């Protein structure tokens with residue numbers, strides 16, 4: 001993936017297996033978010049392909065990729081800030097169960113039943129992320145950690161088979177990120193999704209991922225299990241440092 005003279009991802013090829021929880025790590029500017037943007041149709045790759053379950057998604061837009069079964073969250077949270085917590089999740093549900101334009105003004109009969117079913121499903125998702133009690137609040141009013149969980153609920157509302165989380169632990173305190181570990185595992189089991197995360201919190205990455213890729217200046221410098229990555233001299237030098245390895 002090139003931006004003018006800058007190659008943000010160079011010869012980068014990865015294969016994610018169904019049901020895994022995997023991680024993408026590396027220093028700032030290494031190309032991690034670019035990778036997510038390519039996989040989710042936000043960027044069209046200048047070379048190469050994005051394949052999902054044997055289907056070529058290259059060139060599809062974000063909405064089509066989402067309908068194909070890949071959902072994501074963003075490093076800089078992108079909620080519908082002025083909508084309620086519930087509305088945010090209902091918007092996600094509409095990806096799979098859209099209301100047709102002629103249905104939107106109708107608030108009775110089958111349309112009302114459809115809308116009620118969507119509301120119930122959104123509420124059930126809010127229960128999962130422990131936000132049901134805040135359903136009527138404005139999304140922007142939630143604390144940071146709760147906004148991150150809401151973004152995950154909205155992504156799950158699109159019924160993905162592959163969920164991409166961009167720095168889910170960013171801005172969380174140590175207790176919250178500890179809880180996040182268990183939550184990510186729970187999400188995999190409960191929703192039967194494959195999960196890939198970008199994360200700088202090494203306790204989270206090493207604690208939850210089964211396989212990790214390491215990028216540096218757009219180049220894959222290592223891949224392996226958390227143990228292998230923590231022991232890799234090139235990764236320690238380029239990114240982790242001795243201290244982080246000792247802490248994780």
Ligand SMILES: Nc1ncnc2c1ncn2[C@@H]1O[C@H](COP(=O)(O)OP(=O)(O)OP(=O)(O)O)[C@@H](O)[C@H]1O
Pocket residue numbers: 003006008026027028029030031032033034035075
């Ligand atoms: N739309 C764009 N136009 C030009 N350059 C871009 C664009 N998007 C990303 N880049 C550049 O590509 C490189 C990789 O950026 P990217 O955001 O993917 O890094 P990252 O590994 O996610 O970093 P961080 O950990 O800081 O989020 C950077 O040099 C960045 O400036």
